[in-house]
Amino acid sequence: MAVVVTYLDVAATTRVDPRVADVVLRWMTEDFGNAGSRTHEYGTRAKKAVQEARTFLAETVGARREEVIFTSGATESNNIALLGMGPYGAKHQRRHIISSAIEHKAVIEPLVHMQKKGFEVDFLEPGPSGRVTTESVLKKLRPDTLLVSLMHVNNETGVIQPVAELAEKLRETPTYFHVDAAQGYGKLPEDLRAPIDLISISGHKIGAPKGVGALVTRRRGWDKAPLEPIMFGGGQERKLRPGTLPVALIMGLYEAAKIFQETRGNWELEARAMRERILAALGKTRFQINGDAEHSVPHILNVTFDGLNAEALIVRLKEQVAVATGSACTSASYTPSHVLTAMGLPTETATNGLRFSWYPDQVADFDPEELADTVVRMQPAVS
Known part of the structure; x- marks a missing residue:
């Protein structure tokens, strides 16, 4: 036995929720159209479905539909958010970044790469509590600070970082704020409604398939976050993330997010x-x-x-x-x-x-x- x-x-x-798996299978085998196809009903249905999913995910964090781009997961979202800010920082002589030493490697390694390109990164240590304080971040702010990147929930300890409080403080400055919300998305929704500029989301932490996530790129008034693409090959996803959209996975993320919100x-x-x-x-x-x-x-x-x-x-x-x-x-x-x-x-x-x-x-x-x-x-x- x-x-x-x-x-x-x-x-x-x-585990992928069985209800999510049913949705994914349907969009793989029945409504299997390419959301970029404009000449037939299969593509039209896929595009409409993706927009519906985009709208819902945006609403869960208090963002606009056009502020959500779909990615392969939080790792890719983190890379777009961090490396994508690099050209703007270099152009405007804002090469200072603040993060923490407890971040996931999907944040630490892109930041180490940026250090090799001439950026200065302060990796704050939180002490035994495992919680970085808002005050410790604000003390490190400089006129040339481009970005703060702080995770929402630590993946090893489960400790919640004060991202909502920090977002309110940073909104008063020219410094952008990125949050890796892989572990926190869905669980602490009010935190992510704070004015965070960039939010990374991963589907497989809430019962969706692996290989799908999103990056929220919230505007400041009319101004977009000054991101440059790190990959090229098409105009999909606001010209920030090229490639054919994985409609089935996106619909799986949508279904999982709905289920988690309800329960x-x-x-x-x-x-x-x-x-x-x-x-x-x-x-x-x-x-x-x-x-x-x-x-x-x-x-x-x-x-x-x-x-x-x-x-x-x-x-x-x-x-x-x-x-x-x-x-x-x-x-x-x-x-x-x-x-x-x-x-x-x-x-x-x-x-x-x-x-x-x-x-x-x-x-x-x-x-x-x-x-x-x-x-x-x-x-x-x-x-």
Whole structure:
């Protein structure tokens, strides 16, 4: 008989909702037209559907339809938002950027690339809370600061960054604000209605297929964000992102976003209830929560167990739960999480952080007590 393993890694990716899969299949096999085709009904239907999806996604963040472009996901959106600002910054001698040391690699690596092109990047460290303060960002602002890039929700700790508060402050300055909302889109909708200039969205964190996302390019009055394309080959997507639109994936993102919007209230209550159950069960173990528990999403929990190697624990748990560390695997060894390291946590803690992340409807049969019992059996006795 197959072993049932509880999936506790939705921060990495979610299962495609069956209702979403049905929509995607329909637009792959029945209404399969190219949204750029203007001479027949197949193309007309596809174009109309894409515009409907664009309108809905714009409304979820308080933007206009024409301010949303579709991409392959948050990584591409981040690259367009960051690298696309480069030419404007170079032309106007605004080569200073502020970000944080806990960003996803999809932000850090483009910024490192920009450093090689002559930009200066301040990577702020948040301290043990894992939360960058608005004040620490504002203190770094300079007349030549082109951009601030700060994630909405950290993918390893679940800590919520003060993006709404920061957006209001930055709107009073010429500095643009980019938010990587891969983990926060749908979960904290009011935050993203703040006047954020650029928002990166990923579909596969909310039950949509992998390979689809969006970039919101909000205007300041009548002025567009001064983005230049980083790819060429067509005029699709406001001349910022060329290529044939993946209509089926876009419609999957649209359906997933609708479903999540309709169910978010219950999702949040049930996700928080599961968090409380897990923490109650772990009370019999020796552990610490990594990150500010008071400013975290309810469905992501990062912990380190005293005296336990996280990778060894994952091996022991592999027939119970699917979980992840925050460590990056190299060919020879596991390195400490760059997020936990940037928070100033000890190397032992940063190397052995374990991330649990869940959607309530997928963990109904999960018993946290079994997890805790396994940890208790593995933890060395206190001398």
